[in-house]
Amino acid sequence: MDRATVGKNYGVLVIPEGVLEFINEIQVFIIKLNTIIGNYNKVHDRDFHTAFPTLGDKLEYLRRLVRGIRRDVSYNIWNARDDELFNDIPEFFQEGLLTERDSHGNFQFSQVETEKVLLDLVKDYLGILKEKGRYKIGVEEAQFIKIMQQGGLDPDHYGRILFDNWQQARYLMVKQTIISKKTLKAALIKAGFLGDEDAIPTPIEKIYELSVPKFKTQSHFYGYDGRGSDPTRFDCIYTYNLGLTTFSLIANGATGQMAAILNLEQDFHHWHPIGIPIAPLMHLEERKGKLELVLEKSVVDVDSPAFRVVKAFREKWLAATPGGDHYRHPGPIRFTGTSEEDRPITLLLNALGGHMGGATDAP
Numbered sequence: 001m002d003r004a005t006v007g008k009n010y011g012v013l014v015i016p017e018g019v020l021e022f023i024n025e026i027q028v029f030i031i032k033l034n035t036i037i038g039n040y041n042k043v044h045d046r047d048f049h050t051a052f053p054t055l056g057d058k059l060e061y062l063r064r065l066v067r068g069i070r071r072d073v074s075y076n077i078w079n080a081r082d083d084e085l086f087n088d089i090p091e092f093f094q095e096g097l098l099t100e101r102d103s104h105g106n107f108q109f110s111q112v113e114t115e116k117v118l119l120d121l122v123k124d125y126l127g128i129l130k131e132k133g134r135y136k137i138g139v140e141e142a143q144f145i146k147i148m149q150q151g152g153l154d155p156d157h158y159g160r161i162l163f164d165n166w167q168q169a170r171y172l173m174v175k176q177t178i179i180s181k182k183t184l185k186a187a188l189i190k191a192g193f194l195g196d197e198d199a200i201p202t203p204i205e206k207i208y209e210l211s212v213p214k215f216k217t218q219s220h221f222y223g224y225d226g227r228g229s230d231p232t233r234f235d236c237i238y239t240y241n242l243g244l245t246t247f248s249l250i251a252n253g254a255t256g257q258m259a260a261i262l263n264l265e266q267d268f269h270h271w272h273p274i275g276i277p278i279a280p281l282m283h284l285e286e287r288k289g290k291l292e293l294v295l296e297k298s299v300v301d302v303d304s305p306a307f308r309v310v311k312a313f314r315e316k317w318l319a320a321t322p323g324g325d326h327y328r329h330p331g332p333i334r335f336t337g338t339s340e341e342d343r344p345i346t347l348l349l350n351a352l353g354g355h356m357g358g359a360t361d362a363p
Helices: 017-022 022-041 057-067 082-087 092-099 113-132 141-150 157-160 179-190 200-210 223-227 233-253 307-320 347-350
Strands: 257-262 272-277 283-285 290-294 358-361
Touching: 017 022, 017 113, 022 082, 022 179, 022 200, 022 283, 057 082, 057 092, 092 113, 141 157, 141 347, 157 179, 157 200, 233 257, 233 272, 307 347
Parallel strands: none
Antiparallel strands: 257 272, 257 358, 283 290
């Protein structure tokens, strides 16, 4: 919306597939459905997805749990409110939440079209803002003046009627009270520029059309191909030495260890291979309807130097000001150089803040 005010009614948004895990209502659904599916598989000969192959079959099973018709182990987990909320979400999203879990009982976030869910929510939100007159495209002042003069109209007279910020900014914002051609005509009649039976002048109508945003989207799921680029020399040197560290741990009888290399942000001769005990890294998570010990997931550290840099430059990179956009096009990664250069920029930034630069692999 901020970009639209300066004439930039376009942009790119990158969404992590696991964002659903941090929406409380969705997380509750995932936990409950995991438990229901896990319990069903424990007490029946056929697994849940074989017994209920279609979405309709699955939804009917959940309804029966609510009504008390099914007295399975998990009948009291799914209540009427859950069922009502679940039936309010789109079918494709229901199907995604009920999709088959992986072999470890994990919910497969990549199987849910997260981008469609969020785009629909954004579309609804922008529709509300549009009705309130807050979502508009800024019209460049020079363009407005040119169109008005070509149509034989005085830009100054009409500018005061049409815009909230006339002669105050490069990009002009149509007044919030003007949200349709009907309200546009009413504003012109009130100002004495039109009679009740008169048509809106063509140049004015053209200016209004320029200010109306047209929300169109194109989504694409990248998955593994988003990170499947060729390795850099740093990648190759790091993984080769990580393999040597793993071999050394095995050869020396170490068990329950995770191979790691410290000081990756420094020159190669400062790298330090170590083994990290896996047990302290474990925690309890719900799997197939019960708590199991698993490696704890790593989430973005919002206090890390790398994230603080992103936060500091966020507004600049948003480029919600007149002028060019801020982006990089680095091109394909080239396997060049003679040393372990081309380290990930997050690794270097975190090293500046005193964070330990390391990476791991389990033997």
